[in-house]
Amino acid sequence: xxxxxxxxxxxxxxxxxxxxxxxxxxxxxxxxxxxxxxxxxxxxxxxxxxxxxxxxxxxxxxxxxxxxxxxxxxxxxxxxxxxxxxxxxxxx
Numbered sequence: 001x002x003x004x005x006x007x008x009x010x011x012x013x014x015x016x017x018x019x020x021x022x023x024x025x026x027x028x029x030x031x032x033x034x035x036x037x038x039x040x041x042x043x044x045x046x047x048x049x050x051x052x053x054x055x056x057x058x059x060x061x062x063x064x065x066x067x068x069x070x071x072x073x074x075x076x077x078x079x080x081x082x083x084x085x086x087x088x089x090x091x092x
Contacts (some may be wrong), residue, residue: 001036002088008048009083015046021077022048029069033060051089075088 010018019042023039030037030052039050062072 001053003051003053004057005087005089006052006087007052009032010046010048010080011082012046014080015042016050018048018077018080021073021075021080023079026070026077027044028069029073030078033064035060035064035069057088064078 002035008018019040022040027037034054037051038053041049044050052061
């Protein structure tokens with residue numbers, strides 16, 4: 001399993017909307033596409049933090065974004081994101 005830690009900085013005042021939309025749309029689509037998801041967590045500075053895992057993360061992530069289900073999500077929850085940091089994780 002390949003893992004990635006994702007930290008999104010969410011536009012001021014939009015964290016609640018982003019979390020609701022993410023839970024309603026993104027999380028079910030990710031799980032249906034075979035992703036393992038841990039979290040999410042939120043930070044006091046408006047961060048949204050989660051771990052995502054898949055056996056072939058890069059390929060599966062690209063396929064997820066091209067999928068009809070993800071393309072149909074409207075409005076796109078990503079409109080709330082103002083910054084993204086990601087880290088690929090390796091077992092220690």
